[in-house]
Amino acid sequence: MKNTVMLMIQESRFKELKNIVDKINVVDIADLFELLSKEQIIIVFRILNKESAAEVFSYLDREHQQFIIESISDREINNIIEELFIDDTVDFLEEMPANVVSRVLKTVDNETRKLINLFLAYPDNSAGSLMTIEMVDLRKEMTVQEAIEYIKKNGVDKETINNCYVINRFRRLEGTVSIRRLILSDYDTLIEDIMDTDVVKINTYDDQEDIAELFKKYDYTTMPVVDKENCLVGIITIDDIVDIIEQENTEDFQIMAAITPSEEVYIKTPVFTLFKNRIVWLLILMVSATLSGAIISGFDNILAANMILASFIPMLMDTGGNAGSQASTMVIRSIALGEVVFKDLFRIVWKEFRVSLLVGSSLAIVNFLRILLFKQASPIIASIVCISLFLTVVMAKFLGGLLPLCAKKLKLDPAIMASPFITTLVDAMSLTVFFSLSVLLLDL
């Protein structure tokens, strides 16, 4: 594909090129741009018809969008913006430097400019910044035939007409009717009689995470957005929701790995940005870990007298961290999926407590046997290690189950209470138990 296109550009066989490009899916054309030189991109981009050009443009990454805007005329920019859906325009402009934004705003007409500015004013991640205004609005007094005629006249530009929205003369949302329902009904049926009045709707200021929850819960493909007065102002479509779900998951993965979350694609993120996103938590956790160091220092007499104790430190620390992060990961994920809420606290802690008894005792038994069989350690040392291990697992699972829910209650992100944080906390507790027990049982 790439080679064919490059060959045709070289030999200036633009008509053939157009025939080929017209048959390629816009997403694949956007992919192809990654492989072409800047000059080749502009040639292919100019060959596309207006509609495809706008679609391809919406699938490009930031760098390519900026470069194209900087390489084409004002008139061409205007063509793209007119064809783009408003939500795609806003997504694109939000990523551009100020000079590109102002050039784009200068080329479009007054009405579009007003609209773009209105959308840019919605808070990031709110329904307002996600929605599109390309939708079909019907009236309940219409017949099915009138509705279909109306759609034929007005619907060409609409991002989706799978669902139509029924509004009154004040634009208040009164119901929805699917195209499916329209097509399957007799022509003289009134919209009022087939519309669904139990509409689940979104407010312009709702957060994208809550919106994604609604889509998942009700299996919708589009949902209407209303303002404070219940007037229909836009719709949100599920393809944007899929992106949001992945984005929210990526954010959770990052926070759980002690990384400041960022929406940038990893492979394209500059080294210094990666550094910035990682250093803060590493510093905090490094300094916190000195608490565990201080605990070891505090017990250096018992350690000096029993050097073998030191060799169990990594096993205790790692197992505590792993046991805790298993519990916290399950709870964090369940909170994210809406499966558990704060009032499940006791149920979860009780569940984790029972799991920790099973896990802790199994690990302790295996470890006891291992120490006796393979290490030159006395049964009393083995007992100290295994009791500590057992208590470490119980504490770890307890904190892992408890802390994410507490974070949620305190309106913090539960994902903070993941492996790094739990590990640091459990390390200190585990070492305290281990050395206290050692003092108790060895210093008799």
Place this chain on the structure above:
Amino acid sequence: MKNTVMLMIQESRFKELKNIVDKINVVDIADLFELLSKEQIIIVFRILNKESAAEVFSYLDREHQQFIIESISDREINNIIEELFIDDTVDFLEEMPANVVSRVLKTVDNETRKLINLFLAYPDNSAGSLMTIEMVDLRKEMTVQEAIEYIKKNGVDKETINNCYVINRFRRLEGTVSIRRLILSDYDTLIEDIMDTDVVKINTYDDQEDIAELFKKYDYTTMPVVDKENCLVGIITIDDIVDIIEQENTEDFQIMAAITPSEEVYIKTPVFTLFKNRIVWLLILMVSATLSGAIISGFDNILAANMILASFIPMLMDTGGNAGSQASTMVIRSIALGEVVFKDLFRIVWKEFRVSLLVGSSLAIVNFLRILLFKQASPIIASIVCISLFLTVVMAKFLGGLLPLCAKKLKLDPAIMASPFITTLVDAMSLTVFFSLSVLLLDL
């Protein structure tokens, strides 16, 4: 809501109850069932009309589905199955015990039974097990008017008619046409002239993860499924894909926390199952961590002579683990999102190397100052700790960047190479460096 419904049941005001229930969204009725007693559930379920009953049924969890099936007559079961989409029927049956499955299969007619058995035979997580057969198939010789008439006659039961699929007389897929396009075209246009022939399609045996990728890439809401002969056998809709995306993410979260992945809802998973899912990896990691213990034992002379060294072990281990899991999490996530592939290996390792230089030196400097200011340690000890810390971070980021891609190359799940595994590995390396350096610089 719950109270109103319960009151009406108590007072046997079933007609009023029906009026209320008919207005509630089926998803919310399914939610309501969680709050009602078994007797109340059956009463409300029987009040629902056939179509709503089937829809509500498809949103219930396994326990409620089983309990309802066991409480209603064969005739009622048949009604539900006839109304359910085939993919929902199969989802439900896959979760049921054998006696329920055989009872259900006995109540349905021959044709449905054959179909169910065919679907049950597709491998788990394949397109075949996800697809539904409720779709609209057109012929390219039809006019738009004929197509709409055909849909009106046949389309009522179809799960989605947003997209229609154009097939030839051997059922080979030739193109697609959206309902939107149909409605916006003149009645005498031929389907052939408006159909889209560049169809992205799925094979019955394709894996759900790859299917989700296609949906995300192309922003589709439905995609056609074909068999080996390119014959149309079903469609997959995006609401199922949203569930799959969340399921795949949950699986990654679990594997990354050293948990054997499970699709069960955490809060409903029995304690013993949670134990089983967690103990295997904990055991493996616990035994692996004894390697680090052995390293400490191997250096116990230098440790005994310099007890202060022990107090730096937790900080080194935790920071190494955290630095490594930051890198591996970013790479695992990028692989899952399809943003990086194996050939990016050198780019990623080089990127992580540069990040590790920045992160490692920052941490080392902060740590050096901290030790000199707050700890009674000599500059030589501080140097040993900080050089070790720096090298630990570099090794951790290197392994974190490298191992997930190698796992992918070896057809393992990259998510295995997350925090627990990396931590265990880096611990051993970090301690070796730390004590070797100590021997080198303190034993002069």
